[in-house]
Amino acid sequence: MSELTHIDPAGNARMVEVSDKPVSRREAVAEGFIAMSAEALRKVVERSSKKGDVLAVAQLAGIGGAKQTGNLIPLCHPIPLTGVTVELEV
Template structure:
C-alpha cells in the first residue's frame, strides 16, 4: 500500500498575465492602440506627503518662504500629467481633456493628501498620467518646504480608480469615488 504524503500539494498555478509592453522575445515595445475603440477614460490617483505638524501649519498659514506651496503643487501636477509621455518611455502622448489636482490637509498624518484626476477621450487610458500628476504634486510640496523639514515622506502613491476602455472600471479596495473625481 502506497503511503500518502502529508505535505500539501501546491495549488495549480494561474497562467502568467501577458505584459503588453513586451514583445515575443522579451524586448520593450510601445503598444499599438490603433485598433482600440475611442472612449472616454478617467483615472484618479493619490499620494500622501507626511510632515511635522509645525510644517503643515506653515503651509496652511501661507508662511512658506518660497510662496504658495499648494498652488505651485497644483500647477506642477497638471504640467506633469501633460508630459507623462516624455517621462515614462512607453507611454503614448495623449490629448488630455482634463486634469484636476485636489490637495487636502490631513492632521492625522500630519500632512496632505493629493488626488489627481485625469480625463481623455482616446484609445488608451490615463492611469500613468494620474499617477505622475499625484507624484509630482507631492514632490513639489516637498521642494517648497524642504528648507523647513527635510524628513518629509511621500507615501501611498496609488491608482484609486479608472473607468473606460475595454477593461472597464477598476476601483481600489476601500475607495469610494467622490463627486469631484466623477464629474467631468
C-alpha cells in the same frame, strides 16, 4: 511573456501600436501622502512659506505632471487630455 502587451515574444520591451484603436473615454485617479513637521504644516496652512503658496504650486505641478505623462512614463503613449483636476487636503 506574450500576455504582456509591451513585451515581445523575445522578451524585449516595445511600444504597442494603437493607431487602429477607437477613441474612448478614460479617467485616471492618483493619490499621494506627504509627511512633514508640524512647523512645515503650519506654514503650508497659513500660506507663510518663504517659497510662496505651497498648495498652489502643488496644484500646478500636478497639472504639469499630468500633461507630461507620455514623456515621464516609459512606453506610455501621449494621449490628449481634455481636463485635469488636482484636489488637495490638509
